[in-house]
Amino acid sequence: MAGAGGSEFLVDAAVYLGATAIAVPIFKKLKLGTILGFLAAGVLFGPSGLGILSAEEGVFEIAELGVVLFLFVIGLELSAGRLWSLRKTIFGLGLLQMVVTGALFGFVIKQFGFFGNGPSYIAGFALACSSTAFALSLLEERGELNTPYGTKAFSVLLFQDIAVIPLLAAIPFVAQSSSSAGPMPIDVTAILRAVGAIVGLILVGRFALNRFFRLVAVSGSREAFTAAALFVVAATALLLAEAGLSMALGAFMAGVLLAESSFRHQIEADIEPFREVLLGLFFIAVGMQLDLAVMLANWWIVILGALALISTKSVIIYGLSRLFGSNHRQAMRVGGILSQGGEFGFVVFSLGVGRGIFDVEFATLASAIVTLSMIATPFIMIAINRIASDPKSEAPAGPDGLDGSEGQVLVVGYGRMGQIISQILRGSNISVTAIDNDPARIETAREFGAKVFYGDGTKLHLLLRAGAISADAVIFAIDDYKGVRDALAALRERCPKVKIIVRARDRLHELELLDEDIDLIVRETFESAVKMATRTLSYLGRSDSIIGDIEAEFRERDKARLLAQKADGVHAKKEIMDKPLIKPEREKEPA
Numbered sequence: 001m002a003g004a005g006g007s008e009f010l011v012d013a014a015v016y017l018g019a020t021a022i023a024v025p026i027f028k029k030l031k032l033g034t035i036l037g038f039l040a041a042g043v044l045f046g047p048s049g050l051g052i053l054s055a056e057e058g059v060f061e062i063a064e065l066g067v068v069l070f071l072f073v074i075g076l077e078l079s080a081g082r083l084w085s086l087r088k089t090i091f092g093l094g095l096l097q098m099v100v101t102g103a104l105f106g107f108v109i110k111q112f113g114f115f116g117n118g119p120s121y122i123a124g125f126a127l128a129c130s131s132t133a134f135a136l137s138l139l140e141e142r143g144e145l146n147t148p149y150g151t152k153a154f155s156v157l158l159f160q161d162i163a164v165i166p167l168l169a170a171i172p173f174v175a176q177s178s179s180s181a182g183p184m185p186i187d188v189t190a191i192l193r194a195v196g197a198i199v200g201l202i203l204v205g206r207f208a209l210n211r212f213f214r215l216v217a218v219s220g221s222r223e224a225f226t227a228a229a230l231f232v233v234a235a236t237a238l239l240l241a242e243a244g245l246s247m248a249l250g251a252f253m254a255g256v257l258l259a260e261s262s263f264r265h266q267i268e269a270d271i272e273p274f275r276e277v278l279l280g281l282f283f284i285a286v287g288m289q290l291d292l293a294v295m296l297a298n299w300w301i302v303i304l305g306a307l308a309l310i311s312t313k314s315v316i317i318y319g320l321s322r323l324f325g326s327n328h329r330q331a332m333r334v335g336g337i338l339s340q341g342g343e344f345g346f347v348v349f350s351l352g353v354g355r356g357i358f359d360v361e362f363a364t365l366a367s368a369i370v371t372l373s374m375i376a377t378p379f380i381m382i383a384i385n386r387i388a389s390d391p392k393s394e395a396p397a398g399p400d401g402l403d404g405s406e407g408q409v410l411v412v413g414y415g416r417m418g419q420i421i422s423q424i425l426r427g428s429n430i431s432v433t434a435i436d437n438d439p440a441r442i443e444t445a446r447e448f449g450a451k452v453f454y455g456d457g458t459k460l461h462l463l464l465r466a467g468a469i470s471a472d473a474v475i476f477a478i479d480d481y482k483g484v485r486d487a488l489a490a491l492r493e494r495c496p497k498v499k500i501i502v503r504a505r506d507r508l509h510e511l512e513l514l515d516e517d518i519d520l521i522v523r524e525t526f527e528s529a530v531k532m533a534t535r536t537l538s539y540l541g542r543s544d545s546i547i548g549d550i551e552a553e554f555r556e557r558d559k560a561r562l563l564a565q566k567a568d569g570v571h572a573k574k575e576i577m578d579k580p581l582i583k584p585e586r587e588k589e590p591a
Contacts, residue, residue, distance in 0.1 A: 097128070122171060129345060201236055417477040488500065506525070
């Protein structure tokens with residue numbers, strides 16, 4: 001783009017980026033969440049605010065890619081094991097919450113005479129969805145994601161994320177039905193085309209996606225791997241869009257098909273920056289579409305609507321939570337954390353306006369009600385915690401909240417040491433997630449029943465995606481010593497409580513690592529050498545007690561020498577290297 005057009009594009013880009021850089025940190029500081037920051041930036045700089053940005057259709061279409069990527073990442077999280085472990089709360093509590101709340105809201109909207117059956121229930125189920133990003137960020141900030149109430153809230157959000165797929169897919173059909181003069185005829189060809197696209201996507205995902213990513217990973221190019229991940233999202237979204245279904249449905253299905261893949265964590269880490277930027281652009285675009293004049297003219301509707309939304313959802317979710325075994329305090333917390341409307345409400349209302357099933361005024365008022373309910377959520381949780389304080393109800397459900405393991409460890413590197421470490425930990429009922437950057441080694445590990453994920457374990461975003469935040473320990477057993485040092489400070493800052501254990505190449509490498517905040521350093525040849533020496537002494541007739549004394553004295557001497565070398569250089573205390581290892585009273589050797 002040349003001339004003025006190029007300049008205008010740069011101005012818009014600068015405003016979008018500047019709004020994100022300013023508004024989001026402010027709202028996070030106020031503990032109101034990043035989504036509200038994006039919405040506020042859109043309102044401020046949009047047509048209803050300063051008028052710097054215009055609500056152009058092209059911007060909104062680009063921003064919709066953020067929703068597509070968001071649903072792809074949600075699909076990646078839905079592995080079969082995770083769905084199965086939470087099946088009762090996901091498909092019990094989650095299903096009932098969505099059906100009861102959505103049906104009630106849809107009925108009320110229809111009774112008020114806003115729309116017919118289709119649009120009313122689309123809006124009702126959109127309002128039944130809570131904010132996944134908002135609720136989970138609050139739970140994570142408060143350290144309550146793995147508590148009993150946090151697990152139930154997560155399960156409900158998970159079902160809502162699944163339910164929004166058919167909800168989005170239904171919008172074009174409702175729009176077509178609403179615009180028809182009579183009953184809409186069944187288009188058998190369109191149905192067969194949609195079914196064929198879904199079956200084709202499943203077959204490609206089952207037999208080709210892993211091979212495709214393995215081929216790209218072997219090249220060793222991070223850029224190519226990122227491009228491959230984005231290509232898969234775009235291609236699957238376009239495939240289902242061409243079949244008359246939702247792009248979001250295609251991306252979601254691609255994510256589910258890759259949920260068990262060894263490449264899942266690296267795909268998530270590579271897509272995350274694009275997802276966050278584009279999703280932020282989407283919410284800015286939604287904020288730009290809010291008409292402040294309409295909101296101010298109907299302020300009482302917005303306030304009463306938000307109160308009705310919050311109170312109705314809280315009561316329904318409270319009752320259903322009690323039905324599924326939560327005590328009074330836990331049910332109150334689940335109801336409070338899920339009482340708001342969600343980001344998918346903005347998506348549905350915006351897409352509904354584009355399809356002609358909602359008018360702009362309704363979408364603006366509904367979006368304003370959802371926004372106000374989100375703003376109220378942190379204050380609601382503060383109030384609930386004051387009146388429902390019970391330390392026992394906050395006890396974590398387990399180390400990972402999903403299984404009966406007695407700890408969770410992230411092992412970076414599945415070479416000689418990583419394999420042995422993982423086997424011992426898994427045999428000790430410890431949940432182990434292993435990461436390696438060698439596709440061939442990962443494939444071999446799978447043949448022996450080990451689950452190893454592809455990725456660069458020296459990158460913080462990959463470690464976080466693989467579970468470093470909830471892990472009890474992170475073990476670095478790789479040869480990329482510079483990469484490990486670069487990752488240590490960032491990991492310690494983000495996960496201050498996690499135990500960090502690092503493999504050192506040799507003595508000099510261990511000296512370098514002494515400056516880092518590491519809980520344990522293990523020199524890779526040290527322990528095996530000590531073991532070989534002590535076993536040799538045993539073969540030479542030394543008693544177990546003397547061998548134990550010699551080993552203990554050698555370890556003390558080596559540690560003292562290491563600290564001296566750190567302070568005074570590598571030649572410090574070299575005179576003790578060959579000093580005899582003699583205890584004061586030696587056990588007399590048997591004849």
